[in-house]
Amino acid sequence: MLYTKSEAGMRAMKDRHAEDITRGQRSALILFDGQRSVRAVLDATAALGVSAADVDALVSKGLLQRVGAPDEADASAAQGGPSAPASSSSTAGSAAPLALTDDERAHRYSRAYPLATQLTADLGLRGFKLNLAVESAQGFDGLVALLPRLRTAVGDDRLRPLEDALLRGH
Numbered sequence: 001m002l003y004t005k006s007e008a009g010m011r012a013m014k015d016r017h018a019e020d021i022t023r024g025q026r027s028a029l030i031l032f033d034g035q036r037s038v039r040a041v042l043d044a045t046a047a048l049g050v051s052a053a054d055v056d057a058l059v060s061k062g063l064l065q066r067v068g069a070p071d072e073a074d075a076s077a078a079q080g081g082p083s084a085p086a087s088s089s090s091t092a093g094s095a096a097p098l099a100l101t102d103d104e105r106a107h108r109y110s111r112a113y114p115l116a117t118q119l120t121a122d123l124g125l126r127g128f129k130l131n132l133a134v135e136s137a138q139g140f141d142g143l144v145a146l147l148p149r150l151r152t153a154v155g156d157d158r159l160r161p162l163e164d165a166l167l168r169g170h
Contacts, residue, residue, distance in 0.1 A: 002067040003055070004034035009063035024048035025058055027145055032058075034067045036148055044147045047100070047140070047167045104169070105140040112143055112166040119154050119162060127153060140166070 005013065009029055012021075021029070028050045031041045038055055058064040100108070113134075120131035130146075130153055137143045143166055151159050164170040 001038050002034055002036070003032045003038065003059070003064040004067050005029065005032060006062055006065040008061075009058070009065075012063055021058065021061070021063070022054070023141070024050040025054045027141060028054060029058055029063055030145060031148060032064055040148055044144060047144050100140075108166055108169055109140040109143060112140075112162055113137075115162040115165055116143055116146070116150065119150060119158060123153060 009032075013029065024045055027048055028041050028045045031044055036044075038052070042050060042052065042055070055064070059066075116134045116137075117131065120127040120134050123130065130149060133146055133149065134143070137146055147159070147163065147166075150162065
């Protein structure tokens with residue numbers, strides 16, 4: 001299932017405020033671009049503890065809308081759609097990073113940042129903008145938010161060491 005920011009979601013991002021959403025929900029909202037699936041966004045934000053319930057909350061608040069569907073169908077599709085249960089069960093094993101301390105987040109970022117810059121450097125000019133995005137990422141959360149773009153650029157196999165360092169602490 002694909003979601004994109006609604007008009008209200010776009011305004012919330014532009015004005016850098018969103019009524020009563022969590023930091024994780026904001027990160028997920030940023031990633032919903034009409035091209036990433038709910039599963040891809042949940043995987044990218046698992047370290048922040050984002051779940052299918054958070055996506056449902058964004059839909060019910062009118063910040064997200066389903067791509068190609070009328071707005072009225074959004075809430076019911078998010079509540080009982082086939083993607084929601086599969087996604088929430090796939091992230092259940094990833095909930096541990098939610099309890100990361102600031103020191104652990106900083107440690108994981110310091111281990112993951114060189115891996116991310118190496119991945120983008122290997123792309124040459126093709127990866128220049130992505131390299132700039134990695135360099136300007138704001139710590140742990142910034143790198144987590146870039147994972148989908150990095151995956152698209154380098155593929156799952158090359159991204160795995162970065163994900164391990166960032167999300168699993170290996």
